[in-house]
Amino acid sequence: MEDHHQVPPPRERPNLRQNQNYQPPPTPVKPMSKPTDSSSYRPDEPNRRALCTCITTVVLLVGLLIFVLWLIYRPSKPHFAVVSAAVYGLNATTPPLMSTSMQFTIVIQNPNRRVAIYFDTLNAYVSYRSHPITTPVAFPALYMEEHSSVSLSPMIGGSPVPVSPDVSNGLAMDEAYGVVGVSVIMQGRLRWKTGAIRTGHYGIYVKCDVMMSLKKGVTGQVPLTGAPACYVDI
DSSP states (O other): OOOOOOOOOOOOOOOOOOOOTOOOOOOOOOOOOOOOOOGGGTTTHHHHHHHHHHHHHHHHHHHHHHHHHHHHHHHOEEEEEEEEEEEEEEESSSEEEEEEEEEEEEEEEESSSSSSEEEEEEEEEEEETTTESSEEOOOOOOEEOTTTTTEEEEEEOOOOEEOOOHHHHHHHHHHTTTTTEEEEEEEEEEEEEETTOOOOOEEEEEEEEEEEEOOOOOOOOOOEEEEEOOOOOO
């Protein structure tokens, strides 16, 4: 009788060549909590923040105070007006030089009720058709109190000034017609003062257009046919 034993099939060996690139999945690792670094804490940070907040608050309050004071004490421009004129010499017949001597009464008004004005420098000259026909004359330093006015009567001219033939001919024609229009130009520097506070220097430019009834050969006071408000630029 034949002994029939079942021989187990041979085990298949894994194909190492095919699984050389196989890598098992990584085992998940639970993240660890980051330890607190006591050295990163700076005890002076709250003090710095408080100092910055304090400085910012002070700057804002100072700016607000300055703005309020500006609204209360903001200065207005001074007002200028020419109220009378006199001509003592007008020689326009010897170009290229012209000799002119005029006198104008100028009223300056400070309209501010809380602010005074310092005129540190101020000079004036006369122009015709945007060309100077006199040399400048300087005014003394002037201080104007709050809401005040002052009257000045400077004598302008007297020295020969070079002019073009167009200027001399035009002035001679206007004089023959009986009406001469000139401009009184004033320039200088001023400051405003309120209490113990004084501002810096500001340049000022004033132009007063004046129409005079003038006949050839007449000297002295002449009537004004037109003297509008002066233009003031600061």
